[in-house]
Amino acid sequence: xxxxxxHCTLLLVFxxxxxxxxxxxxxxxxxxxxxxxxxxxxDLFKLMRKGLVQSTTTTWVFRxxxxxxxxxxxxxxxxxxxxxxxxxxxxxxxxxxxAYLFALARFFTTSAALDTGSSFEGxxxxxxxxxxxxxxxxxxxxxxxxxxxxxTLSLTTMLHGTTGSFLTTATPTMVLLSLGLFIxxxxxxxxxxVDDPTTHLELTMVHEAMVLDHGGPWMAxxxxxxxxxxxxxxxxxxxxxxxxxxxxxxxxxxxxxAGILGLSVLLGVLESVMARLRMNRVPYLLVxxxxxxxxxxxxxxx
Amino acid sequence: MGRAKETRMLSLxxxxxxxxxxxxxxxxxxxxxxxxxxxxxxxxxLLAVGSLLSLVGVVLNALGIGGAEELTVPWFLPxxxxxxxxxxxxxxxxxxxxxxxxxxxCYGLGYWRQADHGDNGRRLGLAFGVLTAxxxxxxxxxxxxxxxxxxxGMALAAFFAITTEDDNDEVRKAGWVYxxxxxxxxxxxxxxxxxxxxxxxxxxxxxxxxxxxxxxxxLFVLAMVGxxxxxxxMPLHFWLPGAHAHAPSHVSAVLSGVMxxxxxxxxxxxxxxxxxxxWWGITVLILGIATGILGIAFALGQQDLKxxxxxxxxxxxxxxxxxxxxxxWGRYQxxxxxxxxxxxxxxLHVWNHGLFKPLLFFNAGAVIHAAGTRSLDRMxxxxxxxxxxxALFMVGAVAICGLPPLNGFVGxxxxxxxxxxxxxxxxxxxxxxxxxxxxxLIGALALAxxxxxxxxxxxxxxxxxxxPGHDPGGSLLVPMVILxxxxxxxxxxxxxxxxxxxxxxxxxxxxxxxxxxxxxxxxWISTAAFAVFLGVGGGALGVxxxxxxxxxxxxxxxxxYARPTGRMQYTASSLTDGVVRLFGFILWSREGGKLRRxxxxxxxxxxxxxxxxxxxxxxxxxxxxxxxMVPRIRVFQQGQTHVYLLYILMITLFLxxxxxxxxxx
Numbered sequence: 001x002x003x004x005x006x007h008c009t010l011l012l013v014f015x016x017x018x019x020x021x022x023x024x025x026x027x028x029x030x031x032x033x034x035x036x037x038x039x040x041x042x043d044l045f046k047l048m049r050k051g052l053v054q055s056t057t058t059t060w061v062f063r064x065x066x067x068x069x070x071x072x073x074x075x076x077x078x079x080x081x082x083x084x085x086x087x088x089x090x091x092x093x094x095x096x097x098x099a100y101l102f103a104l105a106r107f108f109t110t111s112a113a114l115d116t117g118s119s120f121e122g123x124x125x126x127x128x129x130x131x132x133x134x135x136x137x138x139x140x141x142x143x144x145x146x147x148x149x150x151x152t153l154s155l156t157t158m159l160h161g162t163t164g165s166f167l168t169t170a171t172p173t174m175v176l177l178s179l180g181l182f183i184x185x186x187x188x189x190x191x192x193x194v195d196d197p198t199t200h201l202e203l204t205m206v207h208e209a210m211v212l213d214h215g216g217p218w219m220a221x222x223x224x225x226x227x228x229x230x231x232x233x234x235x236x237x238x239x240x241x242x243x244x245x246x247x248x249x250x251x252x253x254x255x256x257x258a259g260i261l262g263l264s265v266l267l268g269v270l271e272s273v274m275a276r277l278r279m280n281r282v283p284y285l286l287v288x289x290x291x292x293x294x295x296x297x298x299x300x301x302x
Numbered sequence: 303m304g305r306a307k308e309t310r311m312l313s314l315x316x317x318x319x320x321x322x323x324x325x326x327x328x329x330x331x332x333x334x335x336x337x338x339x340x341x342x343x344x345x346x347x348l349l350a351v352g353s354l355l356s357l358v359g360v361v362l363n364a365l366g367i368g369g370a371e372e373l374t375v376p377w378f379l380p381x382x383x384x385x386x387x388x389x390x391x392x393x394x395x396x397x398x399x400x401x402x403x404x405x406x407x408c409y410g411l412g413y414w415r416q417a418d419h420g421d422n423g424r425r426l427g428l429a430f431g432v433l434t435a436x437x438x439x440x441x442x443x444x445x446x447x448x449x450x451x452x453x454x455g456m457a458l459a460a461f462f463a464i465t466t467e468d469d470n471d472e473v474r475k476a477g478w479v480y481x482x483x484x485x486x487x488x489x490x491x492x493x494x495x496x497x498x499x500x501x502x503x504x505x506x507x508x509x510x511x512x513x514x515x516x517x518x519x520x521l522f523v524l525a526m527v528g529x530x531x532x533x534x535x536m537p538l539h540f541w542l543p544g545a546h547a548h549a550p551s552h553v554s555a556v557l558s559g560v561m562x563x564x565x566x567x568x569x570x571x572x573x574x575x576x577x578x579x580x581w582w583g584i585t586v587l588i589l590g591i592a593t594g595i596l597g598i599a600f601a602l603g604q605q606d607l608k609x610x611x612x613x614x615x616x617x618x619x620x621x622x623x624x625x626x627x628x629x630x631w632g633r634y635q636x637x638x639x640x641x642x643x644x645x646x647x648x649x650l651h652v653w654n655h656g657l658f659k660p661l662l663f664f665n666a667g668a669v670i671h672a673a674g675t676r677s678l679d680r681m682x683x684x685x686x687x688x689x690x691x692x693a694l695f696m697v698g699a700v701a702i703c704g705l706p707p708l709n710g711f712v713g714x715x716x717x718x719x720x721x722x723x724x725x726x727x728x729x730x731x732x733x734x735x736x737x738x739x740x741x742x743l744i745g746a747l748a749l750a751x752x753x754x755x756x757x758x759x760x761x762x763x764x765x766x767x768x769x770p771g772h773d774p775g776g777s778l779l780v781p782m783v784i785l786x787x788x789x790x791x792x793x794x795x796x797x798x799x800x801x802x803x804x805x806x807x808x809x810x811x812x813x814x815x816x817x818x819x820x821x822x823x824x825x826w827i828s829t830a831a832f833a834v835f836l837g838v839g840g841g842a843l844g845v846x847x848x849x850x851x852x853x854x855x856x857x858x859x860x861x862x863y864a865r866p867t868g869r870m871q872y873t874a875s876s877l878t879d880g881v882v883r884l885f886g887f888i889l890w891s892r893e894g895g896k897l898r899r900x901x902x903x904x905x906x907x908x909x910x911x912x913x914x915x916x917x918x919x920x921x922x923x924x925x926x927x928x929x930x931m932v933p934r935i936r937v938f939q940q941g942q943t944h945v946y947l948l949y950i951l952m953i954t955l956f957l958x959x960x961x962x963x964x965x966x967x
Contacts, residue, residue: 048848051852051853051854052848052852052853052854053853053854053856054853054854054855054856055855055856055857055858055859056855056856056857056858057683057686057762057763057858058858059685059686059689059692059760059761061685061692061696061760061761063842063845064838064842067838067841067842067845068838068841070837070841071834071837071838071840071841072834072837074837075830075833075834075837089826091823091826092719092822092823093715093718093719093722093822093823093826094826096714096715096718096719097706097711097715097827097830099742100704100705100706100711100714100715100745101706101830101834103703103705103745103746103749104700104705104706104834106749107699107700107703107705107749107752107753110753110757111696111753111756111757111761114753114756114757114761114762114872114877115685115757115761115762116762116858116859117682117683117761117762117763117858117866117868117871118762118858118859118860118866118871119860119870119871119872120860120861121872122871122872122876122877123872125753125757125872125877126872126876126877126878126879126880127880129746129749129750129753129877129878129880129881130750130880130881130884132746132749132750133743133746133747133750133881133884134884135746136742136743136745136746137739137740137742137743137746139742140738140739140741140742141735141738141739143722143738144722144725144734144735144738144739147722147725148725148731148734151726153719153722153723212859213858213859217845217848283884294735294739297731297735300731301731
């Protein structure tokens with residue numbers, strides 16, 4: 001019970017801090033002092049109190065985008081184990097629901113973007129659906145590997161059941177898988193080098209281009225949902241790439257939080273040392289993720 | 303015991319009398335005048351009452367826990383007999399046959415009014431009723447000859463329904479291609495049942511006592527090809543896009559939603575009777591996944607809304623066939639879980655696709671009627687003038703992309719689970735890899751495809767001038783609302799239909815000794831679907847309580863550009879151009895037009911399209927080539943009787959020589 005409460009609290013409260021750590025890292029790299037760690041919380045509160053501005057071409061689909069996205073990310077967050085404790089909801093086959101919930105969010109985000117009738121949103125949506133064609137099979141290859149190694153079919157047991165194999169039998173598999181999932185995380189959470197969440201050049205963006213017309217509370221919901229998404233996908237990656245647990249409840253939670261913060265520092269460093277890829281190069285990176293996940297599956301065929 | 307048998311016969315009689323009404327439904331209208339709406343209403347009422355009667359029969363039989371029920375009557379033909387039967391496998395398909403066409407006829411009352419289509423309204427009504435009854439008879443038939451007769455009736459009725467507008471050249475061409483394709487398929491089925499009778503001694507569709515491995519393999523291949531034409535398996539799909547695009551929308555809905563499934567039914571029925579071969583499972587699985595990926599990839603390249611929907615039907619058939627492949631493999635390896643999840647998912651997808659695809663075709667009919675074009679690149683912004691139509695489209699689109707919380711997800715979820723179950727088998731990792739990653743790819747492509755369709759039709763503003771759209775009338779909306787409601791019900795209430803699926807799988811493979819309820823925790827999926835509805839509903843309500851909830855209407859933000867026009871939008875084609883390029887190696891899209899580059903380019907044009915690789919790149923050029931070669935044989939056509947007699951003599955001698963050589967080499 002306590003685990004469930006901690007899980008839900010972390011899921012709902014922690015994510016904006018993760019983004020704060022990323023931007024702080026980037027500021028530190030650039031020699032700036034940077035915004036405070038809690039800046040996103042302030043931003044969210046500010047945005048929630050703002051008025052709504054809505055294009056006259058839009059319909060309810062435009063408003064459904066943010067609402068569906070937030071709902072879906074919260075539900076998906078309940079399926080993923082945070083660190084060593086089990087997820088609040090877990091049943092055989094939940095990883096398929098997990099992946100398809102994000103697809104539902106994609107459907108409504110892109111539809112909402114296209115509802116405005118702007119070409120910028122069109123470009124963002126076109127890129128989003130194109131990239132998904134490459135990341136979805138990669139994700140399912142990853143699930144196949146985890147299911148095969150653990151011999152189970154739910155996210156919690158799949159992610160926990162592979163803890164041992166990392167150091168013993170299947171090291172190469174897990175290394176390839178971690179790399180592949182890391183690239184998927186970069187693409188799904190629209191981080192550099194796939195996308196740049198901070199730029200203002202509409203022509204070059206993916207996710208930010210799709211939400212150009214959402215303002216005020218809608219923007220708050222979108223920002224919040226994307227920070228949640230980073231935490232949720234980060235939790236999956238942490239379980240695969242950093243599967244350490246002590247067996248003591250509170251210590252495991254601390255390890256999880258530290259792991260996620262470490263991941264955000266890593267993302268900050270990555271974003272500081274490299275530029276965003278040219279848009280026509282991004283598919284190559286995503287194909288790399290597909291190859292990594294697919295090869296990790298091939299290694300199991302021995 | 304006797305009483306139980308009597309009630310069981312009741313459902314068969316209900317179905318047969320309902321079918322008689324359906325087949326007859328178009329006849330009374332012939333007595334009315336050509337433009338009489340009363341005649342059309344009579345046709346609809348007869349079809350609806352017949353369907354309802356039959357549906358009651360199907361439900362009664364299903365509630366009697368799928369007991370088999372047979373009726374055999376001798377008839378006048380020298381071969382076969384009139385033998386019909388009911389079982390749980392057939393019930394799955396019958397349920398669809400007795401729902402969708404009736405809704406289609408209701409839709410036709412508003413969409414294809416006889417008052418406006420005096421030339422062909424009555425003919426369409428006649429073909430529509432015969433098509434419905436013939437499809438049902440195919441599913442009921444337990445005899446090869448009866449099956450073939452019903453099959454041919456279905457194929458011809460469908461031909462007349464497709465060519466409703468036969469004053470249009472394009473329609474005639476599409477109908478012609480369909481007719482050729484369906485008859486090539488029928489030819490394979492003739493061979494199939496002829497061979498069947500030779501090997502088993504009768505035309506009865508019963509599990510044969512003994513069958514050699516080679517005979518079983520040959521029957522299987524014949525069934526896959528013969529039924530594959532009807533179901534639209536790649537590369538036998540080529541008739542499908544044209545026929546669906548050129549038929550009236552409610553006919554397309556029945557063709558895609560129901561008639562393709564009859565092809566799937568044929569494959570299921572024959573494979574249920576044969577001893578499964580080792581290579582069948584993986585072959586069918588790969589075939590299904592390839593059909594799925596290619597189908598949806600071609601759908602992505604279409605600009606014609608109805609062609610897009612038709613290609614997406616091919617994709618969905620691919621998904622069903624992939625599930626069948628898993629089930630076949632499971633039956634060979636005696637893995638009940640693969641059989642149940644594979645075939646259960648496949649059958650559920652039969653239903654799902656039979657609900658959301660007619661919904662989308664009905665929707666397309668309303669949209670095309672309002673916009674006056676089928677081209678996605680010329681529409682746009684209809685969501686504001688046709689809000690109900692858009693909402694119903696969104697339901698269909700979410701369902702067809704296999705997304706939770708609607709019905710499409712549940713079927714695909716079973717299939718995924720089945721593929722993941724193969725991980726524990728021996729030597730079946732291939733199935734897992736091809737199946738799961740293939741389905742994931744299909745899912746991502748389907749999402750792109752329907753985001754494209756939705757945005758092209760409903761979102762943004764019109765690309766070419768304002769379209770005065772309006773929501774259609776009741777007779778069009780009611781069938782759509784019913785289908786959309788069924789999509790929601792099957793999504794949230796999936797556990798309710800699990801027993802029917804279990805029974806159908808047991809009818810296909812009596813050896814399967816488990817149940818879907820034991821293998822998959824479907825209630826969790828219902829809970830998740832419910833949670834999504836709850837969360838979205840709650841969020842929508844919560845918006846009302848925002849401090850400044852009233853939105854200020856402004857023009858779309860275009861980087862400060864104050865006068866955006868509809869023509870500046872991304873078109874549906876440009877939205878998916880990236881994906882089409884990714885799949886360029888199979889799509890072979892055609893580009894053309896005059897592009898003038900430079901600062902002051904005045905006039906330019908650009909065309910891009912994805913023609914069908916099989917039909918437009920291979921079959922039609924090949925047919926043209928044959929057409930050019932054939933006249934050279936005309937030298938033999940002398941017009942003189944004695945020369946022809948000479949030909950006959952020569953051929954007879956030749957055949958005797960061959961036969962003699964055969965006997966005594």
